[in-house]
Amino acid sequence: MRRALSAGLLAAAATACSTSTVERTQVIDAVTEYGVVHGHPSDGARAWFAIPYAAAPVDDLRWEPPQHPQAWTGALNADQPGQPCAQPGYEEDGAFKVLGFEDCLTLNVYAPAETADKPLPVMVWIHGGGNYAGSAAEYDGSRLAAAQDVIVVTVNYRLGPFGWFHHEAMTTADDGSARTGQFALLDLIASLEWVEANIGAFGGDADNVTIFGESAGAQNVYALVLAKRAAGLFDKAIAESGGFWNMSLPQARNLTTETPPGTRASANEIIVDLLIQDGRADSRADATALIETMSQDDLLDWMRGLDTESILRPYADQHDLGYDLPSVVQDGVLLPKTDHRAHIASGDYNQVPMLIGSNRNEQKLWQAFDPSFVDWSSGAPDILDRNRYTAVDQHYSNLWTFDAVDDLAPRLDAPVFAYRFDWDEQPSQPVDWPFLMGSSHGLEIPFVFGTFEASGIEDIFNDDNEAGRLTLSDAMMSYWGAFAHTGDPGAGADSGLTDWPSWQTSQSKLIFDTGPLSIERVPDESREQLLDAALGDTRLTDADRCLILHHNSLYPSLDIKRLAEAGCEPAWAGE
Structure with a gap:
């Protein structure tokens, strides 16, 4: 994600x-x-x-x-x-x-x-x-x-x-x-x-x-x-x-063969690759043995002596780097070592007003250009299985929204204002962009910044949808601006828009789309219910179900037991 x-x-x-x-x-x-x-x-x-x-x-x-x-x-x-x-x-x-x-x-x-x-x-x-x-x-x-x-x-x-x-x-x-x-x-x-x-x-x-x-x-x-x-x-x-x-420290540091397992991009996994790449080890076994003999000072000095390209090269072959890269970590130093969601719920955080949201079709950004979903070989997209395409987006995007908004907002004490971005007014001919891309990940950014001009996206942002998207962009900039000024988006900077209620008063979110803005109450669903829905969806392949479960039980530490119960292995098993 x-x-x-x-x-x-x-x-x-x-x-x-x-x-x-x-x-x-x-x-x-x-x-x-x-x-x-x-x-x-x-x-x-x-x-x-x-x-x-x-x-x-x-x-x-x-x-x-x-x-x-x-x-x-x-x-x-x-x-x-x-x-x-x-x-x-x-x-x-x-x-x-x-x-x-x-x-x-x-x-x-x-x-x-x-x-x-x-x-x-x-x-x-x-x-x-x-x-x-x-x-x-x-x-x-x-x-x-x-x-x-x-x-x-x-x-x-x-x-x-x-x-x-x-x-x-x-x-x-x-x-x-x-x-x-x-x-x-x-x-x-x-x-x-x-x-x-x-x-x-x-x-x-x-x-x-x-x-x-x-x-x-x-x-x-x-x-x-x-x-x-x-x-x-x-x-x-x-x-x-x-x-x-956010990962646990062992997950960010350990080899994939340790307990608990690290990810494929953990610190020690990358060091194994670097030792082999640098000619200091001939095999994974040699590299892991060498790591045990190196002092921390020696290892740091060696890595500081490597050039930029050498350090980045092991990451180039990581096909799932966005999930596997350890970034924000529960290290107990800069951030709490306890589960961060639970820590937020304790109230022990920098309590400031927050505006949080997601896009309805987050996942479609990647599906649209994935050859296992869409064949672009003829120059036009051929969606291989529309039912599967819809199902994968539905489950990933629903879980994304749950993580980004629905599970988090009730835990926050300070005022929080929630939204969902639904704009999908792209042309449907000659490419069915609303189905292919919809309101995908990152699509709200041009609306927030008010900038749509760029070579390569004219097929999505065209004359036919200009009036509606500019109106929506003006509204989003107005809300973001009002929030920056006062900590409350209200009815926008000029007080002429739909009044945006806080989560605490409404348990709802503002829906951004062409036409009148609306308020939608959030359904009462748990993470377990969303995962169960994915595991039971017959539109998905077994590989789809296992990958959805893997990706959505990865943080803060991979749920090996849940994967085994579903008949799945970690995504890197056997590599």
């Missing part, structure tokens, strides 16, 4: 939010604690790009908490978005390559074109991408900032093994005490500390900060809500299609 927005048509949806190419001639100065930053006009707003908020996490700073950046002399000409953080990528012929760089800890700031009379609310965007892919540069905050009188900040943070590595060599301090391997969350906390200290120079109010993110970005929003170290750095939180896909 934490997979990247990277496949087919909806990959371009992220690009729809990418920084627009505009003439940038006017220089606008902001004075930060590290130096002067030159900004430029950007699509009706002002923007400052690629501002360092932390030092480059390279060499001896790889797998270290973020450090303060060096001050600069003169002025930083912030006219181009920063490079993405290092992540696995592919050439057109399928060959592996590295995208981005490890030196990537920068952020972008967007402000309305005119300076306001008083400091404006701040919205800090945390991008998605499975916590192993994505970039702040893919999202243009210009229109949201201009339309809602807010300051929008988009942040890069370390990804994959550079942002999340939970081996003892990285999580043991010099004095032997435990420390976190969640370097990406430390990056996000550092970015919020930068906002607290510097956003006033851009017209922002450091005492009115909303964090918001989508998919893995929303997972990280939930993690920051839990992290005591982030207390006081934000005042509100928005989570779009997120969830508590």
Whole structure:
């Protein structure tokens, strides 16, 4: 469920939010604690790009908490978005390559074109991408900032093994005490500390900060809500299609053959691959034996000596990386060691108002470009089994909604406002996009940012649906803006929309779709009922049922007993 927005048509949806190419001639100065930053006009707003908020996490700073950046002399000409953080990528012929760089800890700031009379609310965007892919540069905050009188900040943070590595060599301090391997969350906390200290120079109010993110970005929003170290750095939180896909420490660290088993992308599994790849072991057995003989200092020194491509290469062949990558972990250091859902229910979290939601057809993003579901060989999609296609989306998406909203909202003490995004007004000819894609994962992002222009998605966003989607986008931006200003979306920024009731008063969610907005009460269903419905659905293959069960009983520790009872094995069994 934490997979990247990277496949087919909806990959371009992220690009729809990418920084627009505009003439940038006017220089606008902001004075930060590290130096002067030159900004430029950007699509009706002002923007400052690629501002360092932390030092480059390279060499001896790889797998270290973020450090303060060096001050600069003169002025930083912030006219181009920063490079993405290092992540696995592919050439057109399928060959592996590295995208981005490890030196990537920068952020972008967007402000309305005119300076306001008083400091404006701040919205800090945390991008998605499975916590192993994505970039702040893919999202243009210009229109949201201009339309809602807010300051929008988009942040890069370390990804994959550079942002999340939970081996003892990285999580043991010099004095032997435990420390976190969640370097990406430390990056996000550092970015919020930068906002607290510097956003006033851009017209922002450091005492009115909303964090918001989508998919893995929303997972990280939930993690920051839990992290005591982030207390006081934000005042509100928005989570779009997120969830508590958080692992136990053994699952993030152990081999798949240990008890309890780790995932295929656990720290020790990756180290096994790296030892073989580096020629230090000839086989898995040799590598696991060598790990036992290496001191933590030796292992860390060896891994710091590997280049970026070598470290990322073992991840390139992970076909289920979005599920298997250990990112947010119950480590007992940065985050509670107890189950995070139970911890939220105890009230021991950063209690701020929250706006949370999901999309009706989350799963269709991946199904549409999966050859086991759709044959694109003729250039047009041929859905192999429409009943199976519908069933797989139904069960995955219902469980996603349960994790993102229905199970979480009742546990929150602070005000929470829930939604579901249902827009599927795509053309049905010559491709039946409403059936193929529907309201899939990530499709709400262009509506929130107000940016639909991008090459490759004209088939979905066209003249026929322009009026309705622009009206819906205006409404969503208005609600998001009102929430950022006050902590209550109410009837939107101009008070002219449907009044959005809190979960506490209604146990319902607002449905975003073309036409009048509606309120829908949430059905009383449990996780067990949803899993039982999937296991009993005759439209699914046995492999479908087992994979749904595997993916939805993976966190915080794989439910081996439940899998066995259903006649299933872990997805990596026999590999």
